[in-house]
Amino acid sequence: MAVNMSVSMKIKDSIEQSSWIRKMFEEGAKLRAEFGAENVYDFSLGNPDLEPPAEFFKALKKMADSTATGMHGYMSNSGFMDVRNSIAKKVSKEHNLKIEGNSVVMTCGAAGGMNIILKTILDPGDEIIAIKPYFAEYGFYVSNHQGVLVLVNSNDDFSINIDAIEKAITPKTKGIIINNPNNPTGKIYKEKEIDQLCNMLKQKSSDNRKIFLISDEPYREIVYDNREVSPVLSKYVNALVVNSYSKSLSLPGERIGYVAVNPDFDKFNLLMDGLNLCNRILGFVNAPALMQRIVAELNDSKVNVGIYKKRRDILMAGLKEAGYEFPEPEGAFYLFCKAPGGDDIAFVKHLQKYNILAVPGIGFGGPGYFRIAYCVSEKVIEKAVPKFKDALASFR
């Protein structure tokens, strides 16, 4: 009898399933208490540690000094029109397709954007495909709106396996999520892969059935070695882009991001009405007003990606030298490392003996690997490298 609980059956299960994450946090806290925070190497959290860039603080002070009225009031559920127009200019450049502000909905970060899209498009039982390894929150987002998440394998190098996706498509497939650059692998899907994916989706679509492409791109601006992230909106008509300023401007706590849509999307006006309505009724109502106004002025600003690059380089060199194997991270701030021996949970537990905290790949649908989030100081990485070496040497 369900009524004798303070939470629903589903939420109770979810709390229990995520209890291993809590255990890891508790393990980290225990290690910090025992050895001191400076002697614990916590690579478990994708929490950007860089401060926002100077331009952000300049814009914030300007807004704080503003005497304009209505700065903190309601606006359209999709956001201030001038803000949406500004974001449209940025997206037009990135996606090589001219869009206007009416193609943009301001959201409470990428997580808010994903939820309003899925709430808008999903009928109960509709399927959404995602590529392993994947950002595990997608499972919740799809389930929130009575959809079914269908996971497909990537190729061995974590590139998109077009055949696997094609085989996973059923009459119930409503869309596919790609996360580019990818969390947890740090890989960027190449433009050629995106082309192939879009071509296949075009073939699978007809007048009676469209498959939507949802490109989740919060790490679009965190890329290395002059790499670029492929446009998507210009390549596929039924495409939606989700982005946030959590990483590019280091504003994860402020919950500001957006959804952008190809203006030729099937029944575009109905879709935009749906996104607007879902932003309202899911309880977001609108993206925070002050942050909307600030990010609208910062189209050309981002954090110093060179800092993340330097950390990546130190970590890569150290792990390689120690004998670890991994694909080179091309973007985001994650390194997805092969677990020596093949059992990622066992190896992550072993790393804890060296005060190193990482996340088993199985949580991302990538068993046999573990994720190292290198959004920590260079000093922590430098001190951790010899520990990684010792851990590998002692692991049987």
Next chain:
Amino acid sequence: MAVNMSVSMKIKDSIEQSSWIRKMFEEGAKLRAEFGAENVYDFSLGNPDLEPPAEFFKALKKMADSTATGMHGYMSNSGFMDVRNSIAKKVSKEHNLKIEGNSVVMTCGAAGGMNIILKTILDPGDEIIAIKPYFAEYGFYVSNHQGVLVLVNSNDDFSINIDAIEKAITPKTKGIIINNPNNPTGKIYKEKEIDQLCNMLKQKSSDNRKIFLISDEPYREIVYDNREVSPVLSKYVNALVVNSYSKSLSLPGERIGYVAVNPDFDKFNLLMDGLNLCNRILGFVNAPALMQRIVAELNDSKVNVGIYKKRRDILMAGLKEAGYEFPEPEGAFYLFCKAPGGDDIAFVKHLQKYNILAVPGIGFGGPGYFRIAYCVSEKVIEKAVPKFKDALASFR
């Protein structure tokens, strides 16, 4: 076949159902274009027009000048602990019960708070009771999480009809929402009514079944003539309070509010874990960081309620003199007026001929009445009063 749509069946229906609201907006825009904005009396929106108080801008500037690190970063999904501790002090006073920060979850406004509560507690098909006339968004919030909204009548004076609620309770009843002060009636439920409601809910609860009381209180501080809003947390153990700063600090666009829970709530820790998880997975992740820090410093601040009171008094006097009938608004900024002739849609259409925009009560489950939102300038109210008079005189 549902796949040939850009939105789900349910969202398509919702868009179509709310198209009359859009029609009203369009009608307003048309009137403004034809007669000039200053000659249109728009009482349709519950959008507070007062600017935030001076203390808000002081705190905002202080935060903007802060050189502390992590001001805009992630924190616990439930919010910064020091912020939650500050809010707990405010709630303890208002609800006559000592609570700590661990009883508080910071949310993206009251709408975010309502959604995380309902997501946390509802199994599919569970029922939530609300009292007519009611804030119509509750229908969406309950439906978002597969619940069923059960509406019950209030007494003729819009006070709580305890018998009606008791009769509506079934084995599937999970909770009851009260909105105090009420939108759209502007009534405050008296302490005696809350006592009677809590007593009935206690009788209906047992070891095997608890009925949760959700008190939605965004207008708690917008009250007139020295009235007070009854505490709830001290009166019922399985009570949750939802509040926001949208009205008390005029910050509706910034999406900042909270949920507060009785510390003796049934399986308290499980509930708080559920709220924390649902804040995360619904896509809020956390309430906006900067606004959390600001409201934590403003426990003793609010907008000048005297301004709303003066508007209410002018409106009441004018409508009474013209011959309209209505219960006196005791809080919020709504006046719920009897529709002359009894047909609220017909009368609202008639008012439009006098450039007056109001909302038919049927949208709130209160047919026969219409809602006047007096969060508009005194000047607009003063100019509208003779129009209301003319409208009534010419209405057959």
